Amino acid sequence: MRKDNILYVVVPCYNEEEVLKETTKRLKVKLEELVACKKISSKSKVMYVNDGSRDRTWELIEEISKEEEFFTGICLSRNRGHQNALLAGLMIAKSKADVVISMDADLQDDINAIDCMLDKYNDGCDIVYGVRSSRKKDSWFKKTTAQGFYKFMRIMGVDIVYNHADYRLTSKRVLENFADFKEVNLFLRGMFPLVGYRSDVVYYERNERFAGTSKYPLKKMLNFAWDGITSFSIKPIRFVLTFGILLFVISVIMTIYCIIVKLLGHAVAGWTFLACSIWMLSGIQMLSLGIIGEYVGKVYSETKARPRYIISRNLEEENSRK
Numbered sequence: 001m002r003k004d005n006i007l008y009v010v011v012p013c014y015n016e017e018e019v020l021k022e023t024t025k026r027l028k029v030k031l032e033e034l035v036a037c038k039k040i041s042s043k044s045k046v047m048y049v050n051d052g053s054r055d056r057t058w059e060l061i062e063e064i065s066k067e068e069e070f071f072t073g074i075c076l077s078r079n080r081g082h083q084n085a086l087l088a089g090l091m092i093a094k095s096k097a098d099v100v101i102s103m104d105a106d107l108q109d110d111i112n113a114i115d116c117m118l119d120k121y122n123d124g125c126d127i128v129y130g131v132r133s134s135r136k137k138d139s140w141f142k143k144t145t146a147q148g149f150y151k152f153m154r155i156m157g158v159d160i161v162y163n164h165a166d167y168r169l170t171s172k173r174v175l176e177n178f179a180d181f182k183e184v185n186l187f188l189r190g191m192f193p194l195v196g197y198r199s200d201v202v203y204y205e206r207n208e209r210f211a212g213t214s215k216y217p218l219k220k221m222l223n224f225a226w227d228g229i230t231s232f233s234i235k236p237i238r239f240v241l242t243f244g245i246l247l248f249v250i251s252v253i254m255t256i257y258c259i260i261v262k263l264l265g266h267a268v269a270g271w272t273f274l275a276c277s278i279w280m281l282s283g284i285q286m287l288s289l290g291i292i293g294e295y296v297g298k299v300y301s302e303t304k305a306r307p308r309y310i311i312s313r314n315l316e317e318e319n320s321r322k
């Protein structure tokens with residue numbers, strides 16, 4: 001990396017007063033080291049995003065940014081959740097930085113992976129995903145639910161990088177393109193792959209939380225998973241349509257069966273009419289729901305108004321600039 005490349009590390013914080021001092025200490029050493037070996041510009045910074053914390057997090061951020069030259073912060077007006085806080089940080093950092101890394105405040109993500117991420121950026125990657133090589137230090141429950149989550153997302157047709165959370169490097173141009181994704185229900189780890197460009201992964205050992213407790217209890221995690229599926233996939237709607245078609249076919253077969261039973265004289269009075277009505281109506285209803293669902297699915301993807309394409313290079317422009 002040329003030494004004038006400015007790096008911003010965006011760190012969302014929600015009630016993180018217990019870890020902030022230690023995080024600052026470690027990130028400071030890291031940034032100083034990177035500046036000293038001329039990997040990044042001395043204008044690089046760590047940007048803390050206070051996500052409406054109820055403890056002393058913001059006071060600490062203010063103190064730190066006064067005392068330390070490498071640190072700055074922004075404060076959201078209220079708690080908006082990890083994804084929104086992260087997006088806010090990324091969108092502000094993009095106008096100041098050439099390359100941005102997002103990470104959690106709790107030191108679970110190994111900060112030594114930053115060197116490797118920067119090397120990959122130098123090799124021409126625009127996105128570098130931090131991937132957990134193992135989950136030895138996670139509790140059995142967290143490990144199982146998290147792995148189940150990634151597998152379920154795959155089945156549901158959401159294309160995400162396995163075991164990648166939100167520890168990632170992105171270049172300025174990726175963030176500029178990302179600003180065109182206007183959706184409100186955020187699932188950042190699924191959205192970045194949509195931007196495209198060359199990407200790579202860096203493996204790291206996930207540590208235990210340095211201090212404090214997880215801000216993602218089971219309820220929030222389930223909400224997040226549900227958001228991920230419903231913001232990315234119309235597969236659940238397809239399931240309804242498939243089931244509708246199947247049920248409709250079965251209902252036709254059952255209707256024929258009922259009529260045959262009637263013709264053979266095995267049916268009591270009124271049974272054929274009732275049975276045929278139930279089967280046909282259920283089949284038609286389910287099929288209709290599936291068809292309506294397909295249109296709802298179309299409306300849903302139209303309202304997202306995601307960019308239809310992103311141009312990575314334009315030779316005519318490049319040549320005219322020379």
Ligand code: UDP
Nearest residue numbers: 012013014051081082085104105214215216
């Ligand atoms: N976080 C946030 N807003 C929230 C919840 C969490 O900014 O509403 C931040 C939190 O401070 C941390 C990161 O998101 O930096 C990840 O949260 P946590 O480490 O608690 O999640 P876990 O690692 O347990 O999944």
Ligand code: MG
Nearest residue numbers: 104106108209
């Ligand atoms: Mg954590």
